[in-house]
Amino acid sequence: MNSNESYKSEYKATYYDGNTPVRHSVVGVITRDGLKIVKEDGDFIWWQFDEIKQTNDLYSEDEVRLERGEETPEILLIKDVSFIQSLKGISPESRKKFKPVVSNTKYLRYTLSIILGSVLTVVITYKWLLPAFTNIVVKAVPVSWEKKLGNNYKQYFIKEYSVCENDELKKHIDTIKDKLVGTIPNTKYEYNVTILDSSLVNAFALPGGEFVVFSGLIEKSTRPEELAGVMAHEIQHIEQRHSTKILVKDRMFDFVISSASGGSAGVETTLGIAKIVGTMAYRREEELSADIEGLKMLVNARIDPKGIIDFFKIMDKQYSEIPDIFKYISTHPDTGDRIQKLNGMISGYSFKPERLLPDVDWEKTRMLCKKTKDSADVTINNKHK
Structure with a gap:
């Protein structure tokens, strides 16, 4: 049995192309080498893991936010925080790069405790x-x-x-x-x-x-x-x-x-x-x-x-x-x-x-x-x- 079968590989997500503010409903597919972002018309975009940056979402506590690019990056938002666990299970090489989502309240408390x-x-x-x-x-x-x-x-x-x-x-x-x-x-x-x-x-x-x-x-x-x-x-x-x-x-x-x-x-x-x-x-x-x-x-x-x-x-x-x-x-x-x-x-x-x-x-x-x-x-x- 493939070890990946115990992990969910497809997640509903929202995608922004970095050029316009238009939201795109997509499906994020986790593979061993990267993410396949499938649009509603069947077209897809490929993200290599080494291109992806995980950031903290200031507007939602229970959401995974991934970006690709620098000045005006593409953005992928996944509501299901189990996405990170599945990603690490399917692609062991990505374990160090991605971290579990911490709520903003907990993150703020943690940051304040460090500063104080x-x-x-x-x-x-x-x-x-x-x-x-x-x-x-x-x-x-x-x-x-x-x-x-x-x-x-x-x-x-x-x-x-x-x-x-x-x-x-x-x-x-x-x-x-x-x-x-x-x-x-x-x-x-x-x-x-x-x-x-x-x-x-x-x-x-x-x-x-x-x-x-x-x-x-x-x-x-x-x-x-x-x-x-x-x-x-x-x-x-x-x-x-x-x-x-x-x-x-x-x-x-x-x-x-x-x-x-x-x-x-x-x-x-x-x-x-x-x-x-x-x-x-x-x-x-x-x-x-x-x-x-x-x-x-x-x-x-x-x-x-x-x-x-x-x-x-x-x-x-x-x-x-x-x-x-x-x-x-x-x-x-x-x-x-x-x-x-x-x-x-x-x-x-x-x-x-x-x-x-x-x-x-x-x-x-x-x-x-x-x-x-x-x-x-x-x-x-x-x-x-």
């Missing part, structure tokens, strides 16, 4: 595994590499923002910087502050001892102790190698994303959400650590540590109109929480702070960058008259 599993894996990797491994890697990074990296980033920002060239302001900022750095025994870094002429109220640390302060932040400070608090915070980011850790971790995470997604842009975009969540949580911890150690620097330098709290209060008042949701997703911890924690720590210290830059008129000094810019604008305008 991947996202969960990446979140766990980024929030817990990568930070631990990053600490090991960063310890092996030479300071010379950090310095080069920090300088490269600084050059990038210099291209985006002009440097404030006021020598007097730079001298006072360096005095504050040196007083703070003097409290760090055996530091690995040579610190350099670059003042950028911008209304942005910000400052950030770069690897290797470089950090940038925007003139907008200096102008918002009401006394040098406030600026010293921000600078102590940024110096601690460098001392604790936070910038370097973030860079190494992100590089490793990019590798994880590429491996997990197989290069799929859609999946990489989805998994990128996990990266944002992981980065925010990790940096918030770093910000708190920089606050704590920065406060110790201020105390050791005999600088009034309440300056940083006063500055936070100014910022909190100025930006109080920002909804809480945006404060929460900030990479900086909530200002109220920072003030509360810092006040608690300050109460544990008992010392008489020394006035910082006692001979300097800070009200005028903090605006020197703006005055330098205004003077430069006047000079340029006079040249064009």
